[in-house]
Amino acid sequence: MTETVESFRQGRTIPPDLYGRAIPDQTVSLVTDALDKWFALLDRSQRNNTDGNGSRCVAVPVARTLDLTVSRREVLCVDEQVVRLTFTSPQGTDLPAWAPGMHLDVHLPSGRRRQYSLCGDPADRSDYTVAVRLIPDGGGGSQEMHRLEVGTEVRVRGPRNGFPFVPRGQALFIAGGIGITAILPMVRAAQCAGMDWQLLYCGRSRESMPFVDEIEGWGSPRVRIRTDDVDGHPTPADLLAQVTGGAVYCCGPPPMISAVRTTVDATAATHLYFERFSPPPVTGGVEFEVQLVD
Structure with missing residues (x-):
């Protein structure tokens, strides 16, 4: 499941993405279709709107x-x-x-x-x-x-x-395993934008890590590659050791996401953006019935 948190330190909460269920769900599909229609109406209604600072509002793109x-x-x-x-x-x-x-x-x-x-x-x-x-x-x-x-x-x-990249300021990118797929285009964009950035790429071993040769080929001191078979499992302090301010972008397995989420507030980071590949655990959930009608 894709989940994004913006301005984590400021307490903003973004609801989980509806599109990441492991098994297709008819109810979610109906909701998705309804949202697409709503976004289309929103795009037309807000095309000429501005915010309080006079900037143009940008509607969410319609899914294709x-x-x-x-x-x-x-x-x-x-x-x-x-x-x-x-x-x-x-x-x-x-x-x-x-x-x-x-x-x-x-x-x-x-x-x-x-x-x-x-x-x-x-x-x-x-x-x-x-x-x-x-x-x-x-x-x-x-x-x-x-x-x-x-x-x-x-x-x-x-x-x-569901995982927006803001190409300005400082950024620490943290990727775990196949999570590098979401992070890699961001790092390339950060390079092109002349940002102050760092990348920590973690994996079980070099043999299991996609794009590792390309990343090492950059020859950049901004890049750190860490493998469990050589360095051991990273601690929260290991993951966030390079934070000097700005945003943190993290994509990887649930334990990595949890470690970053629970630790980032004690660092100099100002924003946390993350993407998970599995749904968060349900706590305090209650059963409910859904009735579908023609």
Whole structure:
């Protein structure tokens, strides 16, 4: 599930993304369709509105459904557990624009729907690129993605943004494992914007970490790569040791997210943005009934 927290230290709460359930849910699908229609109305009604400072209001982009084709499949890691898939339009036309942090909803042949961060170049609108780690004991979505061959037609929805990147000021990027897919376009954008940035990339081992050669190839002192087999599991202090102010962007497994969330308030960071790949635990939940009518 994608979840974003902005201005964490200031107590702002952003509700969880509705589009990240592991199993398609009819109720969520109905809500999603209703939201798309509402956003379309919002876009028309707010097109000429301004905020209190005279700036133009920007409406949330309307979600799109696209039928694309797998044009390239590439194994990334030494352990062969991550594949990079490239999707293009069958007509060869440009695809809708996207920005760092955005993801696609991929509709799989089984009916499953999974979310994958875009990890290519936003300036290149000829294709979309995602990278997927195989989870043998997962819900089956990653296995289906790994079985997709070149030429397979796939329906996607998006791009959507539940993990916004603000290209200014200072930034610490923290990526765990396949979470690098969401972080990588942000780091590239930070480089282009001349930002003061640092990257901490953590993984079980070098053999399991996608894009590690590209990142090391930058030869940047701003980059730190940490592996569990050499350095041990990172502590919260390890994760946030490079914070000197500005924003923290974190994407990785739930324990990493939890460690950063509970510790960042004691640092000099001013904002926390994060993306999780699993839903947060439900505490104090109560049962309820949903009735669907024609």
